[in-house]
Amino acid sequence: MKPKSFIGQRFDRLVVIDEHKNGKWPMCRCRCDCGNVKEIRRYSLLSGNTTSCGCIRRGDLTGRRFGRLIALEYAGRQGRKTLWRCRCDCGKEVVVQRSSLISGNTTSCGCAADPSRLLADRVDGTRLGAIRHPHRATNTSGVTGVSWNKRRGKWEAYIQLQGQKIHLGLYDKIEDAAKARARAEEDYFQKFLQEHEKPEA
Numbered sequence: 001m002k003p004k005s006f007i008g009q010r011f012d013r014l015v016v017i018d019e020h021k022n023g024k025w026p027m028c029r030c031r032c033d034c035g036n037v038k039e040i041r042r043y044s045l046l047s048g049n050t051t052s053c054g055c056i057r058r059g060d061l062t063g064r065r066f067g068r069l070i071a072l073e074y075a076g077r078q079g080r081k082t083l084w085r086c087r088c089d090c091g092k093e094v095v096v097q098r099s100s101l102i103s104g105n106t107t108s109c110g111c112a113a114d115p116s117r118l119l120a121d122r123v124d125g126t127r128l129g130a131i132r133h134p135h136r137a138t139n140t141s142g143v144t145g146v147s148w149n150k151r152r153g154k155w156e157a158y159i160q161l162q163g164q165k166i167h168l169g170l171y172d173k174i175e176d177a178a179k180a181r182a183r184a185e186e187d188y189f190q191k192f193l194q195e196h197e198k199p200e201a
Contacts, residue, residue, distance in 0.1 A: 005019065006019065006028060006042065006045070007019060007148065008147070008148025008150070008155075009148075011030075011045045011046075011048075011050075011051065012048075012051035012052065013032050013033040013034070013051055013052040013053075013064075014030040014031070014032055014033075014038075014040070014045065014050070014051065014052060014053070015030060015031050016028045016029070016030055016045070017029050017030065017031050017037070017174055019042070022039075025041050025042075025043075026041070026042040026043075027039050027040065027041060027042065028040050028041075028042050028045055030045070030053070031174075032052050032053035033052075033062075033063045033064065034052070034053065034060055034062045034063055035062075035063070036053040036054075037053075038053040038054075060074075061084055061098065061101065066086070066101040066102075066104070066106070066107055067104070067106075067107025067108055068088050068089040068090070068107055068108040068109075068111070069086040069087070069088055069089075069094075069096065069101065069106070069107060069108060069109070070086060070087050071084045071085075071086050071101065072084070072085045072086060072087055072093070073085050075095045078097070081097045081098070081099065082097070082098040082099075083095050083096070083097060083098065084096055084097075084098055084101060086101070086109075088108050088109035088111060089108075090108075090109065090111045092109040092111070093109075094109045094110075143174065143177070143178045143181065144181065145157060145158055145159050145160075145168075145181040145184070145185075146158075146174060146177045146178055146181055149170060152170055154170040154171055154172060155170065155171045155172070155173065155174045155176070155177035156168075156169075156170055156171075156177065157169055157170075157171065157177040157178070157180040157181045157184070158181075159181060159184040159185065166184070168180045168181060168184050
């Protein structure tokens with residue numbers, strides 16, 4: 001019986017993108033949510049002993065979601081507090097204490113407490129802030145708009161706009177699917193923004 005393939009499956013912050021053997025050890029080539037690619041023993045993934053490329057031990061929050069916030073980069077320190085620059089789903093960027101993100105005390109730039117700000121950002125059911133700054137996903141690939149199609153055995157690229165899912169093709173390599181998604185963001189998102197965004201005063 002052919003061994004089960006784990007390509008496309010997520011293990012915490014890691015997504016399996018390839019499999020091979022290193023001597024007697026089944027190995028998985030994984031992409032971490034922080035962007036690093038690392039070779040990891042399959043057993044370590046299945047047992048839960050390895051959940052990232054190692055960035056978690058370093059306190060790296062890059063790409064992690066906290067409510068409506070995505071951590072973008074380390075922003076220095078304030079006294080004994082570590083700061084992170086984050087992008088909210090509404091499009092606004094804010095600097096937040098790491099401890100507030102981890103504890104769940106801060107989950108947005110403040111727009112969640114003001115529903116009128118969320119409604120003002122919506123056009124035809126689409127959040128302008130979300131398509132101005134597409135973020136890394138926490139899906140099976142770790143790339144927004146790319147997922148593993150088990151039936152076809154390929155990476156599928158797609159984009160969603162105004163409630164419609166647009167298929168962008170099937171690819172052997174995740175990198176090619178990600179490029180197709182990036183091209184589609186320029187074609188679809190930029191055109192939509194040009195048509196609906198109000199010019200700044």
